[in-house]
Amino acid sequence: MDVADCAQRSEGWLLKAGIDSYRINNTDINETIECIDCEEIIPAARRKAAPGCERCIDCQEVYEKGQR
Ligand SMILES: [Zn+2]
Incomplete structure (x- = not known):
């Protein structure tokens, strides 16, 4: 025991x-980082997958679509 x-x-x-x-x-x-577009907190997992990212997944998609 x-x-x-x-x-x-x-x-x-x-x-x-x-x-x-x-x-x-x-x-x-x-560190807490907010999306530069919608000001939502970017999840740590996303920042780990994409270091230096400034947008949440949703805004990143919109941003990338807008570039095409
Ligand atoms: Zn966003």
Whole structure:
């Protein structure tokens, strides 16, 4: 029982440490950035997929369509 408790505790500690280092490594991704067209928050997943993007997915589509 004691061994299991100890293992659980160290797992929790590792998980917390992992989350902390993830946050530190992704500071720019966790930053709140708004779409320059509709001012909606651009989801972190989109910014990760398209670094430096300034528009949300909807506005990006409209923008790209307008360019053709
Ligand atoms: Zn938008």
